[in-house]
Amino acid sequence: MDVICPLDVEFSDKISLLLKPPSSEDVQNYFDKIIEERQCIGLKIKQDGEFGKGIYADSEFKEGDLVLKDQMLVGAQHSSNKVDCLVCSYCFRFIGSIELQIGRKLYLQQLGSSVRKECDTETYSHISKKCRLDDSSDEEDDSHRTSHNEGSCSNSQQKETVPLPEEVLESLLKGDVKLPYADQFNLPSSVPCPGGCDEAQYCSKFCADADWELFHSSLCTGKNSVSSSRESILKFIEHANETNDIFILAAKAISSTISRYKKLKEAQTEQQVRFTGQNGIDSSGFSFLLEAWKPMSMGYKRRWWDCVALPDDVDSCDEASFRMEIKELAFQSLDLLKKAIFVKECAPLFSLEIYGQIIGMFELNNLDLVVASPVEDYFLYVDDLPDKEKEEAERITRPFLDALGDDYSASCEGSAFFPLQSCMNHSCCPNAKAFKREEDKDGQATIIALRPISKGEEVTISYIDEDLPFEERQALLADYGFRCKCKKCRGENP
Numbered sequence: 201m202d203v204i205c206p207l208d209v210e211f212s213d214k215i216s217l218l219l220k221p222p223s224s225e226d227v228q229n230y231f232d233k234i235i236e237e238r239q240c241i242g243l244k245i246k247q248d249g250e251f252g253k254g255i256y257a258d259s260e261f262k263e264g265d266l267v268l269k270d271q272m273l274v275g276a277q278h279s280s281n282k283v284d285c286l287v288c289s290y291c292f293r294f295i296g297s298i299e300l301q302i303g304r305k306l307y308l309q310q311l312g313s314s315v316r317k318e319c320d321t322e323t324y325s326h327i328s329k330k331c332r333l334d335d336s337s338d339e340e341d342d343s344h345r346t347s348h349n350e351g352s353c354s355n356s357q358q359k360e361t362v363p364l365p366e367e368v369l370e371s372l373l374k375g376d377v378k379l380p381y382a383d384q385f386n387l388p389s390s391v392p393c394p395g396g397c398d399e400a401q402y403c404s405k406f407c408a409d410a411d412w413e414l415f416h417s418s419l420c421t422g423k424n425s426v427s428s429s430r431e432s433i434l435k436f437i438e439h440a441n442e443t444n445d446i447f448i449l450a451a452k453a454i455s456s457t458i459s460r461y462k463k464l465k466e467a468q469t470e471q472q473v474r475f476t477g478q479n480g481i482d483s484s485g486f487s488f489l490l491e492a493w494k495p496m497s498m499g500y501k502r503r504w505w506d507c508v509a510l511p512d513d514v515d516s517c518d519e520a521s522f523r524m525e526i527k528e529l530a531f532q533s534l535d536l537l538k539k540a541i542f543v544k545e546c547a548p549l550f551s552l553e554i555y556g557q558i559i560g561m562f563e564l565n566n567l568d569l570v571v572a573s574p575v576e577d578y579f580l581y582v583d584d585l586p587d588k589e590k591e592e593a594e595r596i597t598r599p600f601l602d603a604l605g606d607d608y609s610a611s612c613e614g615s616a617f618f619p620l621q622s623c624m625n626h627s628c629c630p631n632a633k634a635f636k637r638e639e640d641k642d643g644q645a646t647i648i649a650l651r652p653i654s655k656g657e658e659v660t661i662s663y664i665d666e667d668l669p670f671e672e673r674q675a676l677l678a679d680y681g682f683r684c685k686c687k688k689c690r691g692e693n694p
């Protein structure tokens with residue numbers, strides 16, 4: 201039986217308006233403004249390309265040039281990665297100190313609270329926590345690919361680790377033990393969540409305030425949280441962690457839209473009262489909701505349960521029940537979210553149609569969020585020391601490296617939606633790629649030219665491993681909802 205969400209029926213007109221494709225003028229203005237704000241000199245957006253909108257070079261780029269640095273609209277660290285790395289919950293920069301990063305990871309691992317390293321066998325594993333096929337972590341560079349919100353599963357052939365006494369880890373955590381040369385790797389100190397929860401920590405007050413204003417104030421479970429439904433938020437988060445952490449991203453997208461809505465409405469009310477002495481705002485405030493939704497309206501989207509590719513282990517005759525199963529899963533999640541953060545004035549955002557479209561948008565556009573670990577840099581630094589210094593340093597650092605095992609260099613991993621980068625079309629012979637450089641220590645997307653790009657040429661990236669054979673490429677691209685029609689594919693399959 202089909203899932204019926206009462207809000208979809210009650211607000212069908214408003215939902216249609218929210219999902220109506222924006223006019224080409226609105227699209228152009230929106231992206232031109234972002235290009236200007238990001239100071240992406242030499243790029244422009246065009247809407248009349250073969251595959252809809254795309255990014256084009258407006259000047260020449262040489263091989264290795266930075267083409268674009270894009271800030272995320274919404275992003276989250278994978279829940280399974282939180283044991284490995286302590287990062288700013290807003291910009292995903294590593295925080296604390298080398299000692300804290302190592303001590304915390306070993307402490308949590310040894311406490312046995314780790315949920316990582318298990319290639320899930322839960323009911324929904326085929327749609328949520330797939331092992332990454334296109335894992336870029338074993339490439340020598342730090343490139344990141346468009347992602348499908350999977351928690352990456354580590355190599356099962358891990359070297360045995362050698363645990364350390366709890367007292368040693370506690371001293372590391374408290375800052376009583378200083379590791380040699382760790383002061384060469386200064387990390388920003390941790391700024392606590394204004395709501396008092398332990399889940400979110402920041403690299404600066406700026407990030408703490410920005411996250412609070414946009415996302416976290418409605419999703420915080422701390423004692424100073426403004427939310428009246430801490431229990432419900434916890435239940436929603438628990439469900440997302442157990443099934444698919446893309447739901448956390450969807451919740452962040454909804455809470456940021458609500459927060460923009462409230463700000464727009466407040467500003468307009470203030471202005472009206474100042475000029476007329478009365479509040480003449482339309483009580484439904486739907487025009488503000490439309491405006492607040494604008495960043496989401498610009499993303500390429502389809503309903504999640506319609507666009508997700510059929511997993512290999514699901515027979516095509518079971519396709520309808522598979523799609524119904526994930527629709528029901530989305531409905532369960534939405535129900536928990538409604539109990540946690542529902543705002544009556546923004547009710548259409550809590551319809552299943554909108555929820556499905558938001559998740560579908562992330563499925564089709566998201567990029568893997570990867571930030572390299574300073575702990576890896578630290579151990580490499582020690583390894584590169586002159587023999588005498590290295591021997592002395594390693595006497596202290598070796599037990600920590602042995603306790604960490606092969607996984608000592610785990611990066612921060614997550615998934616994020618980037619407004620400009622998500623306009624880049626795919627090519628199996630791309631001229632650019634997502635690539636983190638030495639200085640890219642946060643969660644921004646960095647796109648670098650792979651070869652010279654001439655003025656007027658479209659900038660393309662590969663969403664998958666483009667060196668795979670034709671059919672394998674098409675199978676992977678099915679996860680992004682299309683069959684590739686790039687030059688290389690046309691050549692191989694005319």
Ligand SMILES: C[S@@+](CC[C@H](N)C(=O)[O-])C[C@H]1O[C@@H](n2cnc3c(N)ncnc32)[C@H](O)[C@@H]1O
Pocket residue numbers: 251252253254499500564565622623624625626627680681682683684685686
């Ligand atoms: C991330 S979006 C890129 C922006 C998109 N063109 C738009 O109009 O918003 C990805 C979608 O663009 C289209 N697309 C991108 N590259 C393509 C390719 N090489 N062949 C066919 N369609 C492609 C597909 O519809 C795909 O689902």
